[in-house]
Amino acid sequence: MGITKWLAAVLCGGSLVFISLQSNEVSVELTTKEELGEKLFSDPILSRGRAISCASCHIPQFAFADTAAFSIGDKGTRLTRNSPALTNLTGRTDFFWDGRAASLEEQVLGPLSAHDEMDLPIDQAVERLKKDDFYSAAFQKIFQSEVSNKNLVSAIAAFERTLETTDTPYDRYLDGDEKAMSEAAVRGRMLFIGKANCATCHSGEDFTADRFKSIGLFNGKELNDPGRFKITKDSAHIGLFKVPGLRNVAVTAPYMHNALFKSLREVVQYYNTPDKFVNNPINRDLSLGSGLNLAENEVDDIVAFLEALTDDRFRQK
Known part of the structure; x- marks a missing residue:
């Protein structure tokens, strides 16, 4: 058998790649x-x-x-902000904590070119x-063309759009399985919708209204990230951050842009008594007064x- 019939099998980043020893195809x-x-x-x-x-900052x-x-x-x-989860982003309208990207494709460019992150501008x-x-x-x-700025970000964004999750106890409960959620979770859902009024900001299928809110974490002293104000320079936006979706939130600790809270219980306790956590907040939403x-x-x-709200694929992990 001639050498042109032989193929060398090698691993390339975990994928099996076959290279012709003569033609390098x-x-x-x-x-x-x-x-x-x-x-x-x-x-x-x-x-x-x-x-x-x-995947180093967004762990599967x-x-x-x-x-x-x-x-x-x-x-x-x-880095200066906590890395948010990337699941269930297909229907979102703004990306990053401060909303500086308007699409998943634009979002890909952010960490790629950021000096303190990947530091590799897209042309490079x-x-x-x-x-x-x-x-x-x-x-x-796949693209019938050479690598380009457009198809590079398109490929990564396409993968991120596959990260939709609906295999949760909550979804099974909505589908009629009354045993899918614990009695405590059923009570918690009613509190979430009712007394606690969480659904005002965390609404819809993915539990986000796609808005920006100041929940009182900015006080200009200990916690000095003004959030969306950095992007818009509008003083009304001081302390505002994007309201994240809550699917899979139980496996994404720590919480908030500044990783202030280490557990979900701390998060709920904060909303319950915010003044015990941050002194003299600036521009806190009136609903949290x-x-x-x-x-x-x-x-x-x-x-x-x-x-x-945790998808089975992450519960098993």
């Missing part, structure tokens, strides 16, 4: 842009020093959030991928409900 097993995006998401090739990937088993208060960038720099990322035999072949196969007046057992019930 690469056979790519990926077939969709979602699969390509998933591979790129987990590949440190997209950070300047090849030290981190998207924790609903694509980080378990650390603040993620570490390519150069070892600690494209050139690096063009020089990589596997990715050069993969983009040709008097707390929730919840008893301790009611706090527990709301936590039980929030835990029932």
Whole structure:
């Protein structure tokens, strides 16, 4: 058998790649842009020093959030905001805590080019991928073109759109399985909708109204991140942050942009008695002026409900 009939099998970032020993042709097993995006998401090739990937800060088993208060960038720099979860983003209208991106594609560009994060501007990322035999072949196969700014962000965003989750006790309960949620979670749901009034901000299928709110974490002193104000320069936006969705929230601790709370119980306790946590808040939403007046057992019930929003794929982890 001639040498042109022989193929060398190698592993490329976890994917099996076949290379002809004579022609250097690469056979790519990926077939969709979602699969390509998933591979790129987990590949440190997209950070300047090849030290981190998207998955370093958005860990798959924790609903694509980080378990650390603040993620570490390519150069070892600690970032200034907690990494949010990436599940259930298909219907969202704003991205990042301050809403500076209007689409998932635009969101991809943020950490890629940020100096303290991946620090690899997209033009440089494209050139690096063009020089990589596997990715050069993969983009040709899937997009019928070479790597470009557009199809790079398109692939990663397409993967992120697959991260929709509905296999939860809560969803089964809504579908008629009265035993799917615990009695505590059922009580917590009624409190969430009623007495606690959480659904005002956390509404809809993914439990977010896609708005920006100041819940009172900004006081200009200890906690000095003004949130959306950095983007809009509108003084009415001081202390405002994007209201996150709550699906899978039980596995995405710590919570808030500044990782102030380590548990869901702390979060609910904060809303119950906010003045005990942050002194002299600036621009706090009027709806949080008097707390929730919840008893301790009611706090527990709301936590039980929030835990029932966890998709089975993450509960098993």
